[in-house]
Amino acid sequence: MTVGEVGAPRRRSEDARLITGRTRWTDNITPAGTLHVAFLRSPYAHARITRVDTAQARRRPGVVAALSGSDLVDEQGVLPCAWVVTEDMKHPDHPPMAVREVRYAGEPVACVIARDRYAAVDALEDIDIDYEPLPAVVDMEAALAEGADLVHADLGTNKSYTWVFEQGDVDAALRDAPVLLERRYVQQRLIPTAMEPRSVLCVPEGEEFTLYSATQIPHILRLMLATVTAIPEHRIRVVAPDVGGGFGSKLQVYGEEVLALLLARRLGRPVKWTESRSEGNMTVHHGRDQIQRLTLAAERDGRIRGVKVDLLADMGAYLMLVTPGIPLLGAFMFNGIYKMDAYSFTCSGVFTTKTPTDAYRGAGRPEATFAIERLMDELAAEVGLDPIEVRRRNWIRHEEFPYETIAGLTYDSGNYEAATDRALELFEYDKLRAEQAERRARRDPVQLGIGVSTFTEMCGIAPSRVLGSLSYGAGGWEHAAVRVLPSGKVEVVTGTSPHGQGHATAWAQITADRLGVPFEDVKVLHGDTAISPKGMDTYGSRSLAVGGVALYSACDKVVDKARRVAAHLLEAAEQDLEFSGGRFSVRGVREEGRTLQEVALAAFAAHDLPEGIEPSLDSDATFDPENFSFPHGTHLCAAEVDTETGMVRLRKYVAVDDVGKVINPLIVEGQVHGGLAQGIAQALYEEAVYDADGNLTTTTMADYLVPSAADLPHFDTDRTETPATSNPLGVKGVGEAGTIASTPAVVNAIVDALRPYGVDDVPMPCTPERVWRAVRDGSVPEPEPDRDEPGAGGGLGSAGGAR
């Protein structure tokens, strides 16, 4: 066995075309005769559509068709929700294009199809629509009150479901608890903001359709398009060409994708739609948006008795692909890395007249991790312990793994002590604590705060059995195929669908090691249902921990097949062969041997194969893990907080992550960096803001503050390595860890800086204004649904950066 590729910081093979502009984004593909679609979208959060007139738009030069929802009502079907979380979940119909009523600003109501995008957009002005406005429903708590205005009148309620999980006696744990913390935290609504806007192109060929889309899920999308439109699945091919980021936002079946397919069928020509950013901010599904009511009971010495969680989760106007299940992915994570005797989780999904929510990097786990890690810092303050010490008293010790948690998961492995010790060392914790004490003593207007986050998360989604028990609509296995070509070059087909993660490189590294072939001889194919017919796609940090393991198994099958052929060629017994460096040889007789390439050619020629052997080494495998993977780590953040201006400057950020065995440390580090940026952005900058009428006021990048290089600090990263025991590679996921860990680390740092001022919370995003108000008020400013509350909307609220 060749060793060396796995674990090496291999530069990515994807880069060559990306740094030269030789890219294949969906919007770059324009077959001859392509028509362009523009959508007219609702300016109201909630309204009845009383009249649509597209006649004048149709008459404009260059316009081929103009259609409203009524024109498509017989064929457009309803968009799918694949996660029915309770038997009585309220699940309203969601038409791809609104027909009678609109329920969020930005919902499509009509479209123009024209020869170019300028002509299509121009013609939208000639569509005449009459609306009868209905009341907007913008606040979750008000939405559940008696007599509230309804998003879906026919449902009779704004509550979609209530889902409960209980373990142990939480009431007993809370009763007479020496320490009882009650907190209300708001996970603000976020916009995922992949740099590539959504784009879809559908090319009809007779009764067959090839749909190119900026999607994370070509396989799921294909099945869902067939289900929604009744076009047979084998007549639809879905291609995810180069995809420019997703972060969960492209884990969706969007109305525009369904409509592109239907319009291509109707018009018999290629049809393309690419969103503008402002259009996308209103219509790409949003993330987070929870109100968390939390109770933590503990002993005086800081040991946790139990945790009670009561959530309201904003679904938005409709349930999309996995909308209702997202907060439930957090249900198993509010206990974090800690031991306790009782846990109770209740979540209600609430409809509002806002853009639907769904998966965004972390999906349920960042919210849970934020809650428990903020509570741990609160607990430390309450009982007068260092936040590290209070965690040590509660966390699962490394010798206790595997450990069954109060939430019913089995953490297979971990070493929280090792990661924390390393982080403390890198951070120079004691030195910074000393500086903090010194600044407090001299009442420095710029205070120093230290935030701790010792997180874990469940990822590598997931065991099909577990997903089934949660009523998820699909399994969680993954598929890989390895094709050894006659020349000995290797094609790897994966069912994962990368959109920036670097699978083409990492998968080639795994293959090169397992087969003993040069890295350069491996090509990775993905993202096209015609090439990669089986797969469950990329989300939930699952690609390596599930798909990479499938590839590992497929490679081993290739070697097993090749061994039989090689034994035949060498006239030796299979058990006498060893395979090393891509070459079979008879044990003890190194000079007699056959390379894998020679065996592949012999298998191809098939002139002299052993009985019962097919003329090919090609193999495939699926992997369905028995457990999730549980990356963990310790993140420490030092924040300087100006008590006079509210400015926050992140002075130091240390992240020590344990993601198990690592295939490519360069890629892992990059994933951590990017994750940190998004988690820090939630803490400091980003918020999707709606006004009282349900208008999104953060539709542009000028208003929704995706941080720039100037807004982020330098990160010091390191790793500890505790292999996962749930897969033969020992790998865990890394895609979401940084995002999950960093948000509470930052907010804990800000609160820690301001604790002498009587501050025990600052609502996110912690803009200068909010920090300043927290200092002024000397207590928690209750994050009321009041729309005058300073938000990120408007842009200047958090301007200036954290660096």
Next chain:
Amino acid sequence: MPRIRVEVDGATYEDDVEPRLLLVHYLRDRLGKVGTPVGCDTSNCGSCTVLMDGMSVKSCSVLAVQADGHDVTTVEGIGLDGSGHPMQRAFHEEHALQCGYCTPGMIMASIDLLRENADPSEEEIRDGLEGNLCRCTGYQNIVRAVRRAAAEMRAPAEREATP
């Protein structure tokens, strides 16, 4: 319709264009230069950054008619000697891209940054690239890449490789 004459990546084009046509749409839809992508509609993201007469512009904020008589360089027009522009190589070496959507703009803006300041500090790079957004990398490796390219481009032996 006004007629424009533009040099793009070394070739000359003459076209009649609508006055409102954006340079980025002219590049992508008329010339097929799709290496330059569009990331927003408010000139915040910088994905569409190109060089006009050697200076960086966001091509979504320039009309095609404003490019009349000018020399436009896109990411497709640099590093054509076979080994790539030092900035392209540095982005690869330092893993300064993931999905790669912001990369063309980030590379072009970085080249312009070094034109103004051949040896920028980390802070100067971060401030200099404030107009270019990346959602994948957290910027740390982009900063590294720009420093690496700067060092290479300052070295006399490497001078010939720069445009």
